[in-house]
Amino acid sequence: MMQRVLILDKNRQPLMPCHPARARELLREGKAAVFRRFPFAIILKGRTVGVVQDVRLKLDPGSKVTGMALVATFARRGPTVVWAGELTHRGAAIRKALERRRGHRRFRRARLRYREPRFLNRTRSEGWLAPSLQHRIDTTMAWVKRLQKWCPVSGIAQELVRFDMQVIENPEISGIEYQQGTLAGYEVREYLLEKWGRKCAYCGAEHVPLEIDHIHPKSKGGSDRVSNLTIACHGCNQAKGNSPIEQFLAKAPERARGILAQTKTPLRDAAAVNSTRWALYQRLKATNLPVEVASGGRTKWNRTRQGYAKAHWIDAACIGPSAADVLLAPEMRPIAIQSFGHGERQRARLNRYGFPVWHKAGAKSFLGFQTGDLVRAIIPNGKHTGVHIGRVAIRFRPSFAVKAEDSGKAFDVHPKHLTTLQRSDGYAYH
Numbered sequence: 223m224m225q226r227v228l229i230l231d232k233n234r235q236p237l238m239p240c241h242p243a244r245a246r247e248l249l250r251e252g253k254a255a256v257f258r259r260f261p262f263a264i265i266l267k268g269r270t271v272g273v274v275q276d277v278r279l280k281l282d283p284g285s286k287v288t289g290m291a292l293v294a295t296f297a298r299r300g301p302t303v304v305w306a307g308e309l310t311h312r313g314a315a316i317r318k319a320l321e322r323r324r325g326h327r328r329f330r331r332a333r334l335r336y337r338e339p340r341f342l343n344r345t346r347s348e349g350w351l352a353p354s355l356q357h358r359i360d361t362t363m364a365w366v367k368r369l370q371k372w373c374p375v376s377g378i379a380q381e382l383v384r385f386d387m388q389v390i391e392n393p394e395i396s397g398i399e400y401q402q403g404t405l406a407g408y409e410v411r412e413y414l415l416e417k418w419g420r421k422c423a424y425c426g427a428e429h430v431p432l433e434i435d436h437i438h439p440k441s442k443g444g445s446d447r448v449s450n451l452t453i454a455c456h457g458c459n460q461a462k463g464n465s466p467i468e469q470f471l472a473k474a475p476e477r478a479r480g481i482l483a484q485t486k487t488p489l490r491d492a493a494a495v496n497s498t499r500w501a502l503y504q505r506l507k508a509t510n511l512p513v514e515v516a517s518g519g520r521t522k523w524n525r526t527r528q529g530y531a532k533a534h535w536i537d538a539a540c541i542g543p544s545a546a547d548v549l550l551a552p553e554m555r556p557i558a559i560q561s562f563g564h565g566e567r568q569r570a571r572l573n574r575y576g577f578p579v580w581h582k583a584g585a586k587s588f589l590g591f592q593t594g595d596l597v598r599a600i601i602p603n604g605k606h607t608g609v610h611i612g613r614v615a616i617r618f619r620p621s622f623a624v625k626a627e628d629s630g631k632a633f634d635v636h637p638k639h640l641t642t643l644q645r646s647d648g649y650a651y652h
Contacts, residue, residue, distance in 0.1 A: 228263035260651035282538035285491035289534030313354035326576030439464035594646030
């Protein structure tokens, strides 16, 4: 059983997803038309009512990827996955952009003129989340609302996971150790000196001045957690720079493996899930649909008992007691949804010192097209003669760039040869 096709009646009310063969038949007979390309949906031209079964939207929220699955309950087959998708968030990109903006502002304020500190004049509303975390909730809820419009969703299920950070770092922690934390009685530097034996972690030098170094470079996403810090002599610290430890110690793989074994995995993703799980739950309850929650342990038990592979959308399908015997076809493939946003608000382009050098045009569209639109290019002659479908990148002149889906190559096209198939909605699909 392949992934089913979303279907709407002529009043744009959702009906039960149909088999792809049935969708092709309706399109061939002229009884339906294409409503959306991604995710693929059709709209009927004459029918207004239909019998629907119980359909539950199941979500497996993650820090980077959220799995989604529509599970319908049929009389004969029981709970069956009829549609699945994996939504990739852009929280890391948002965080990086905010840090870059903060760096530019601090640079200008510190060097251009004196400014009194202003660190107590900002208030945050109750339940405030960082933009990179709020984005995860907003994009998930956006797709919940979309799927409610395209499918008769009667309930929602969410995996409500809670990660115990200190147990992840120290499985034997108990009692008062929770209050003491990992640095009880130590400063960071003293803790690192004790942890690494007061010698350089890279060359083993002793009785020399030692410096704190990030094992996974901060410029490449490394955190400031103690688990990502080590001590190194000045020479090794300078030689390593922002190189990965595997590259720096390529000639000493045993030492590299020893250092990595002594470190601990950063807990940034677990912290993101912990911070957003209840906020997402409250937003789901506001949809006025029954919301079922389940633990990650129950999801894993359902998945392993039925012999399914590990994937975000499969985890979503296996959430809760209702998924103890969910039917999932081995040939089913989810639609991959990549969030890339609707552009940016920044108009000024800055130099390396944070000062504006030129400004972007204010308009986002030109000649009826916008960057990210899915278009059909019918080119009558030239090197790229033929019909191509792909995403367009506009320029403010009659020469747009189109990246064809079949070849993956980009080429210039005059707008008169383009036809819009689907407007840009801030997501890329595969």
